[in-house]
Amino acid sequence: GAGVSQSPRYKVTKRGQDVALRCDPISGHVSLYWYRQALGQGPEFLTYFNYEAQQDKSGLPNDRFSAERPEGSISTLTIQRTEQRDSAMYRCASSKFGATDTQYFGPGTRLTVL
Amino acid sequence: KNEVEQSPQNLTAQEGEFITINCSYSVGISALHWLQQHPGGGIVSLFMLSSGKKKHGRLIATINIQEKHSSLHITASHPRDSAVYICAVHPQVQAAGNKLTFGGGTRVLVKP
Numbered sequence: 389g390a391g392v393s394q395s396p397r398y399k400v401t402k403r404g405q406d407v408a409l410r411c412d413p414i415s416g417h418v419s420l421y422w423y424r425q426a427l428g429q430g431p432e433f434l435t436y437f438n439y440e441a442q443q444d445k446s447g448l449p450n451d452r453f454s455a456e457r458p459e460g461s462i463s464t465l466t467i468q469r470t471e472q473r474d475s476a477m478y479r480c481a482s483s484k485f486g487a488t489d490t491q492y493f494g495p496g497t498r499l500t501v502l
Numbered sequence: 503k504n505e506v507e508q509s510p511q512n513l514t515a516q517e518g519e520f521i522t523i524n525c526s527y528s529v530g531i532s533a534l535h536w537l538q539q540h541p542g543g544g545i546v547s548l549f550m551l552s553s554g555k556k557k558h559g560r561l562i563a564t565i566n567i568q569e570k571h572s573s574l575h576i577t578a579s580h581p582r583d584s585a586v587y588i589c590a591v592h593p594q595v596q597a598a599g600n601k602l603t604f605g606g607g608t609r610v611l612v613k614p
């Protein structure tokens with residue numbers, strides 16, 4: 389596709405449910421990043437992949453959060469047993485290779501946990 | 503203290519005015535990014551620089567590596583420039599891997 393796409397764009401769920409957020413990066417981009425952005429704040433790093441390998445997951449808040457990119461393209465961020473504090477905008481970005489290349493951001497998934 | 507600090511946090515300008523946004527960081531970096539977040543929420547990369555100056559249209563970004571400081575300038579500002587501008591750095595230390603550290607953003611409003 390022409391850009392990074394994410395789905396769903398909006399997700400409302402009840403506390404305790406699991407959610408899966410999808411990111412489809414720009415074709416051919418090696419690096420894929422997940423960020424979380426609270427209202428009125430800058431993005432916060434969660435995790436990133438080069439190809440299918442998860443290079444850094446130090447930003448994941450706790451073990452309820454996980455991410456995968458099994459074939460080096462589409463990635464899924466999964467949040468288990470959601471809590472209200474998980475409500476935020478979750479953004480995905482991709483770059484040709486690494487953080488010294490321009491990152492292209494997806495539109496984000498707005499997650500609301502009731 | 504955050505690794506990346508932006509100033510001002512908010513800025514209001516009249517159309518046509520020259521705008522400057524500042525970004526200071528406390529670590530050695532290999533690259534600095536300026537991003538624009540539109541009112542609708544989308545994020546666009548404006549510049550990536552590691553030295554000197556870059557220009558694109560009415561936007562100019564400069565960086566001083568020794569002083570650990572970067573500025574984003576908007577010349578002849580227009581209401582469509584209203585957005586949040588975010589500075590992000592790629593720390594030089596190996597432990598940083600490929601992750602960016604973001605500033606809190608500067609909210610710019612340009613009035614007609």
